Amino acid sequence: MSRKPISTGSEWTFELIDKYDVEISKIAKEFKLDTYPNQIEVISAEQMMDAYSSVGMPVGYHHWSFGKQFLNTSKRYKRGQMGLAYEIVINSDPCIAYLMEENTITMQALVIAHAAYGHNSFFKGNYLFKTWTDASAIIDYLLFARNYISKCEERHGLETVEKFLDSCHAIMNHGVDRYKRPPPISAEEEKNRQAKREEYQQQQVNELWRTIPLKQEEEPNGKQQRFPEEPQENLLYFIEKNAPLLEPWQREVIRIVRKIAQYFYPQRQTQVMNEGWATFWHYTILNRLYDKGLVTDGFMIEFLQSHTAVIYQPPFDSPWYSGINPYTLGFAMYQDIRRICENPTEEDKQWFPDIAGSNWLKTIHFAMENFKDESFILQFLSPKVMRDLKLFSIMDDDMENEYHITAIHDEKGYKTVRELLARQYNLSYKEPNIQVWNVDVRGDRSLTLRHIPVDRVPMGSDTEAVLKHLHRLWGFDIHLESVICEKGTKDKVVDDFHCPPHASEPLP
Amino acid sequence: MGATHVIDRRLNGKNKSAVNRERFLKRYRQHIKKAVSDAIDKRSITDIERGESVSIPTKDIVEPTFRHGKGGKREDIHPGNKEFIAGDILPKPPSGAGSGSGQGDASDSGEGMDEFVFNISQEEFLDFMFEDLELPNLIKKQLKDTISYKYVRAGFANKGTPAKINIVRSLKGAYARRIALTGKSKNEIKQLEKKLEVLKAEPEVKDPAFSNNDLIKNLEDQIQKLKDRIKKIPWIDDFDLKFNQHIKQPVPSTSAVMFCLMDVSGSMSQMHKDIAKRFFILLYMFLRRNYKKIDVVFIRHHTSAKEVDEEEFFYSRETGGTIVSSALKLMQEVMEQRYPASDWNIYAAQASDGDNWNDDSPLCGKILSEKILPQVQYYSYIEITPHEHQMLWHEYDKLSGQFPDSFAMQQIVDTGDIYPVFRDLFQRKKA
Numbered sequence: 001m002s003r004k005p006i007s008t009g010s011e012w013t014f015e016l017i018d019k020y021d022v023e024i025s026k027i028a029k030e031f032k033l034d035t036y037p038n039q040i041e042v043i044s045a046e047q048m049m050d051a052y053s054s055v056g057m058p059v060g061y062h063h064w065s066f067g068k069q070f071l072n073t074s075k076r077y078k079r080g081q082m083g084l085a086y087e088i089v090i091n092s093d094p095c096i097a098y099l100m101e102e103n104t105i106t107m108q109a110l111v112i113a114h115a116a117y118g119h120n121s122f123f124k125g126n127y128l129f130k131t132w133t134d135a136s137a138i139i140d141y142l143l144f145a146r147n148y149i150s151k152c153e154e155r156h157g158l159e160t161v162e163k164f165l166d167s168c169h170a171i172m173n174h175g176v177d178r179y180k181r182p183p184p185i186s187a188e189e190e191k192n193r194q195a196k197r198e199e200y201q202q203q204q205v206n207e208l209w210r211t212i213p214l215k216q217e218e219e220p221n222g223k224q225q226r227f228p229e230e231p232q233e234n235l236l237y238f239i240e241k242n243a244p245l246l247e248p249w250q251r252e253v254i255r256i257v258r259k260i261a262q263y264f265y266p267q268r269q270t271q272v273m274n275e276g277w278a279t280f281w282h283y284t285i286l287n288r289l290y291d292k293g294l295v296t297d298g299f300m301i302e303f304l305q306s307h308t309a310v311i312y313q314p315p316f317d318s319p320w321y322s323g324i325n326p327y328t329l330g331f332a333m334y335q336d337i338r339r340i341c342e343n344p345t346e347e348d349k350q351w352f353p354d355i356a357g358s359n360w361l362k363t364i365h366f367a368m369e370n371f372k373d374e375s376f377i378l379q380f381l382s383p384k385v386m387r388d389l390k391l392f393s394i395m396d397d398d399m400e401n402e403y404h405i406t407a408i409h410d411e412k413g414y415k416t417v418r419e420l421l422a423r424q425y426n427l428s429y430k431e432p433n434i435q436v437w438n439v440d441v442r443g444d445r446s447l448t449l450r451h452i453p454v455d456r457v458p459m460g461s462d463t464e465a466v467l468k469h470l471h472r473l474w475g476f477d478i479h480l481e482s483v484i485c486e487k488g489t490k491d492k493v494v495d496d497f498h499c500p501p502h503a504s505e506p507l508p
Numbered sequence: 509m510g511a512t513h514v515i516d517r518r519l520n521g522k523n524k525s526a527v528n529r530e531r532f533l534k535r536y537r538q539h540i541k542k543a544v545s546d547a548i549d550k551r552s553i554t555d556i557e558r559g560e561s562v563s564i565p566t567k568d569i570v571e572p573t574f575r576h577g578k579g580g581k582r583e584d585i586h587p588g589n590k591e592f593i594a595g596d597i598l599p600k601p602p603s604g605a606g607s608g609s610g611q612g613d614a615s616d617s618g619e620g621m622d623e624f625v626f627n628i629s630q631e632e633f634l635d636f637m638f639e640d641l642e643l644p645n646l647i648k649k650q651l652k653d654t655i656s657y658k659y660v661r662a663g664f665a666n667k668g669t670p671a672k673i674n675i676v677r678s679l680k681g682a683y684a685r686r687i688a689l690t691g692k693s694k695n696e697i698k699q700l701e702k703k704l705e706v707l708k709a710e711p712e713v714k715d716p717a718f719s720n721n722d723l724i725k726n727l728e729d730q731i732q733k734l735k736d737r738i739k740k741i742p743w744i745d746d747f748d749l750k751f752n753q754h755i756k757q758p759v760p761s762t763s764a765v766m767f768c769l770m771d772v773s774g775s776m777s778q779m780h781k782d783i784a785k786r787f788f789i790l791l792y793m794f795l796r797r798n799y800k801k802i803d804v805v806f807i808r809h810h811t812s813a814k815e816v817d818e819e820e821f822f823y824s825r826e827t828g829g830t831i832v833s834s835a836l837k838l839m840q841e842v843m844e845q846r847y848p849a850s851d852w853n854i855y856a857a858q859a860s861d862g863d864n865w866n867d868d869s870p871l872c873g874k875i876l877s878e879k880i881l882p883q884v885q886y887y888s889y890i891e892i893t894p895h896e897h898q899m900l901w902h903e904y905d906k907l908s909g910q911f912p913d914s915f916a917m918q919q920i921v922d923t924g925d926i927y928p929v930f931r932d933l934f935q936r937k938k939a
Contacts, residue, residue, distance in 0.1 A: 014514060021512045038512040047517065050524040065571055067532030070525040071626035094513065101518055116512065162531070170572055315588020324587060392589040396600075397581040405596040406583060413594055421585040432574050457580030462572035469572070 012105035089115035093135035118278030128266035167469035175236030245475035276330015373425035446477035467499035668751025677750035763801035767856040784859035809835035
């Protein structure tokens with residue numbers, strides 16, 4: 001076949017980026033990748049560090065913690081401890097992807113395929129992103145947030161706002177609705193409704209804290225009604241709506257932090273799927289470019305070298321091991337889904353009767369659209385991938401003196417390994433399960449939270465510090481109880497934390 | 509296509525994080541101040557050209573969140589199994605040792621770093637240093653401008669701003685150009701006019717066939733044509749414009765020597781020396797601003813004086829009495845041998861706790877007033893003591909009346925007092 005490569009050198013130019021983009025987008029269309037329009041921005045390494053430290057928000061409000069992030073990034077980059085990511089991509093419409101000017105044209109093509117078509121189509125197609133984020137509104141919303149917070153700083157002082165943000169950040173991860181579908185966010189509406197909301201919110205809060213209790217609040221059996229009636233998992237939301245002493249601007253700031261947490265929530269739940277998807281597509285697309293004769297052998301060698309580095313998984317006993325590499329796992333799984341569709345073995349037919357031999361493109365799109373990491377692994381992790389990665393499980397029980405190897409990549413272990421790995425990506429397993437349990441509405445107004453431990457894993461050493469932040473938000477005493485609820489027995493409190501700390505704590 | 513939009517953002521500002529960084533520095537200013545203060549103790553006084561790395565204990569900087577602690581039962585998946593099979597039992601490493609297999613919450617508890625380390629720039633370093641010294645902003649700025657420039661005339665250029673047009677040069681150029689371009693035509697005119705005169709002088713002939721009128725007419729036309737041509741040459745052209753050119757030149761570029769004199773007798777504690785060190789740094793920075801080459805001479809003394817290197821100057825301990833004049837004598841010798849006042853700008857700073865052997869003080873005054881002060885640009889004496897003044901102070905006090913321009917003395921109790929000495933110095937230099 002005659003090769004007519006798009007380029008032969010390693011330097012990139014804007015025309016070349018355009019040409020590659022045109023070819024890549026043709027291939028993406030072949031593979032039915034549905035994307036938002038792309039906005040590719042070429043930036044310098046310093047700008048990449050800026051983008052890094054604003055944790056993926058193209059427009060961020062100011063806070064010292066981003067400065068800390070920046071110092072850390074730039075130090076490690078300068079010392080050569082880390083290369084900068086080749087790209088950062090923003091879930092927005094149009095989808096913004098940053099390319100670094102230091103990249104060669106090969107890397108630029110890789111990044112375009114990876115970010116502008118891989119991630120982009122994931123953002124547009126995955127159900128979590130569809131449910132939780134509104135790509136067309138996010139930039140405007142972030143802009144609104146930044147302006148609002150800097151207005152607050154002008155009015156109430158830098159330090160006041162900074163401290164308040166610290167407190168919000170401390171429980172940011174517990175500021176999302178895990179099950180309820182949130183209303184879409186939009187900057188336009190925010191602005192229009194914000195003033196009204198402030199007034200209304202204050203009214204609502206006042207309602208709750210009315211000092212003269214009404215008679216019917218006593219239930220017929222004399223038992224006092226609990227508030228909230230059901231435990232609430234979204235701490236930030238609960239505080240925004242119910243904290244007695246907050247001023248309207250403070251409620252608005254909580255809301256901003258909450259909305260941003262919510263925007264990132266899908267990304268935290270689809271790391272393996274998202275990175276795997278993007279990696280699968282840059283691999284597939286660039287190989288297709290090669291098959292079409294549009295790139296040179298040298299291009300492919302450079303590409304394969306960085307691709308291999310990206311999907312390298314150090315084994316558990318390597319000094320570089322820091323958990324499972326989401327790129328490796330995700331890429332291996334999508335590759336394997338394609339293999340199962342195209343060349344199923346007996347084993348595959350047994351494990352995946354529905355997809356073995358089916359149309360791979362349809363299947364892989366289905367897998368991308370309808371799952372999150374946990375369910376994706378549970379559904380699609382094949383014995384072959386487990387064997388290839390040599391996955392095994394270790395049990396570490398603090399009541400025993402040994403570790404136990406409970407399952408490995410063999411016939412007996414596949415199911416266990418798969419279930420355990422899936423659980424590892426479940427956010428409510430990764431993070432402690434904490435809910436708002438009770439507010440002493442008629443008494444000292446203290447807020448009681450409940451922690452439901454899984455497998456006896458206790459709360460970490462930061463807990464007291466987080467309670468202090470909660471105390472700042474709520475304004476009254478905070479209690480946190482770790483409670484074991486077993487059927488048939490009474491709830492048993494195994495651990496408790498208080499802010500301010502109880503002076504008369506019984507000695508253990 | 510058209511769905512993709514490529515934008516070049518490289519020229520947009522790169523310091524998007526500057527505000528956040530600044531806020532971070534503000535929040536941890538106590539830590540940074542301490543790091544800067546430690547660094548000053550460790551650094552050489554001439555070593556002020558760089559920033560500093562600051563480390564903050566991770567526990568002070570962590571942003572707390574609800575996380576899992578250690579303990580309980582965990583079952584995790586890891587890759588890269590080699591020899592394990594289900595049911596294997598492995599001993600746990602003794603508690604406290606890092607778990608090699610990445611067990612437990614290694615990933616939960618941050619990166620296992622004890623210190624958060626980052627760098628501040630030279631400018632920030634100086635800012636933090638100055639903060640202690642209570643320098644006014646103007647002075648801070650002057651000190652930080654590492655090299656000052658002045659603009660000097662440097663000939664003429666063909667391009668420039670209208671404000672810099674050199675009129676004389678431009679007109680000269682225009683004149684020369686006009687001469688050059690019109691010379692040939694003017695010569696021709698001259699010759700033609702001569703011919704014309706000759707023709708006109710000839711007697712008039714009535715017969716038109718022999719008349720010169722045609723010739724005359726012809727010549728006149730030619731002359732007119734040449735004159736028109738000359739007229740078309742512009743009086744001044746873009747090409748003629750000349751502009752004054754200025755270039756930046758560092759100023760001034762002479763050399764200075766700085767003598768650091770310090771009492772190292774037993775009564776000087778490390779605290780005294782630290783204050784003295786800051787004072788010396790400041791003097792050095794001031795000199796660096798004004799002079800291109802600076803030598804520093806360290807002389808320490810107790811009962812006898814010795815020229816030493818910086819390390820020994822600040823950190824070796826001596827005991828015994830104090831004879832200040834020994835240092836002054838040594839300084840005078842060094843000046844004579846190596847730094848004649850004709851070639852060098854001499855500055856000296858003396859730090860002491862005020863102790864001196866009483867009979868020695870008048871001798872000090874004598875050496876200073878006769879040998880040293882007439883030669884130096886500036887001599888500053890700081891007495892680091894919260895106590896009553898002793899003989900030496902009173903002796904020096906007399907000198908400040910005699911040499912108001914080149915002698916300053918000040919009592920210093922803590923670092924905030926260093927500046928007033930400098931205020932004198934700067935005010936004097938500005939005049």
